Amino acid sequence: MIKIIAIHGFLGNNEMWKEILPSHLPFSIFTPQLAGHGNNHSFASPSIENFAEHILQQIEPEDSDEYIWMGHSMGGYVAVHLAKTIADKTKALAFFHSTADADNDLKKQDRLRAIEAAEKHKALYATNLIDGLFHSADEHRLAINEQLEKIESMSAESIVQSLRAMRERVSSISFLQSAHFPIYYFAGANDKVLSLEKMEPEWTLLPSAKITIVPEIGHMGHIENISAAKSFLEEVISPFVS
Numbered sequence: 001m002i003k004i005i006a007i008h009g010f011l012g013n014n015e016m017w018k019e020i021l022p023s024h025l026p027f028s029i030f031t032p033q034l035a036g037h038g039n040n041h042s043f044a045s046p047s048i049e050n051f052a053e054h055i056l057q058q059i060e061p062e063d064s065d066e067y068i069w070m071g072h073s074m075g076g077y078v079a080v081h082l083a084k085t086i087a088d089k090t091k092a093l094a095f096f097h098s099t100a101d102a103d104n105d106l107k108k109q110d111r112l113r114a115i116e117a118a119e120k121h122k123a124l125y126a127t128n129l130i131d132g133l134f135h136s137a138d139e140h141r142l143a144i145n146e147q148l149e150k151i152e153s154m155s156a157e158s159i160v161q162s163l164r165a166m167r168e169r170v171s172s173i174s175f176l177q178s179a180h181f182p183i184y185y186f187a188g189a190n191d192k193v194l195s196l197e198k199m200e201p202e203w204t205l206l207p208s209a210k211i212t213i214v215p216e217i218g219h220m221g222h223i224e225n226i227s228a229a230k231s232f233l234e235e236v237i238s239p240f241v242s
Contacts (some may be wrong), residue, residue: 002066002091002240003028005059005082009073009097010162011126011151013038015224016072022231023238027068032058034075036158038150043090043157046164052081061086068237070094070134073193073219074162080172094184096229097219098192101202102171113169115160122156125150135190135218143223173205181208182239186232188217188224210235 006017014031015038021029033040035054041056055078060082066089071079076098083090103111117125130151131137162183176183183206187199196213201214203211212232217224221232 001062001064003030004068004070004237005043005055005079006031006070007055007072007075007078008037009071009075010166011036011037011129012072012075013150013229015062020194020222020233022234023222024229025237026073026241027237030059033164034078036154036161039060041234043161045117046168048081048159048169049188050167051087051162052078052085053174054081056085057143059084061089065089066091068094070096070233071098071221072096073098074166076100077166079170080176081169081181083110083181084172084175086124087141087175091240092182092184092198093176093179094186094233096190096232097191097194098185098222099202100172100176100206102169111163115163118156118159118163122154122159123152125159126151127191132192135188135216140220140223159186173202174215175207176206182236184232184236185209185211186229186242187211187213188219188221189215190217191219198240200211230232 008014008016014033032055035042035051068091069079070082076095080100083093085115126148130147134140214225215220215227221229
């Protein structure tokens with residue numbers, strides 16, 4: 001049986017998939033919560049491997065299962081690790097505003113500053129971060145405020161552990177260069193987190209990857225352009241619908 005596993009991003013929750021995942025699919029769909037996010041109050045040690053293990057515990061894999069992995073931002077880091085862990089059972093991998101590469105030195109320094117900010121004033125850190133994820137934050141103020149309300153229940157420690165896990169993750173590009181399954185990317189033309197300039201070298205190394213670039217959105221395509229996000233996920237899934 002094919003299972004679709006859609007993993008939300010840092011400071012997000014699994015509700016992000018509600019409006020963009022196709023309905024009435026002949027597959028099981030799982031939208032697990034990352035440790036320390038949403039209603040998952042489990043605590044993860046600071047490694048992507050540990051966050052991935054929490055996902056596996058939630059989906060309860062069986063020997064006959066095959067997987068389509070999807071991940072938004074940090075969720076993509078976890079998804080590609082799971083694809084490596086269960087490569088023989090992976091049917092497709094979709095990066096939704098995400099990357100297979102590791103943090104460079106400059107980004108690692110940014111993570112340390114983010115850790116310090118989150119420890120000092122969690123709410124202010126979250127507000128500044130979420131606003132910067134949108135191409136035009138003012139157009140999506142209601143959605144931003146709703147997300148900030150949900151972040152209130154997260155502990156500063158969970159935020160810090162997530163930041164440390166992202167900082168220490170390794171690149172998966174070399175693994176994907178020999179992968180047997182299709183790879184997809186959904187990117188925002190105005191994404192300040194993962195700019196097209198940042199992503200182009202990765203895409204060059206993965207010439208068979210299928211890339212969708214959407215104009216006038218940032219890092220939150222599931223809110224900024226629902227129809228484009230939905231079309232992208234349908235493209236990923238459709239080859240497996242008989």
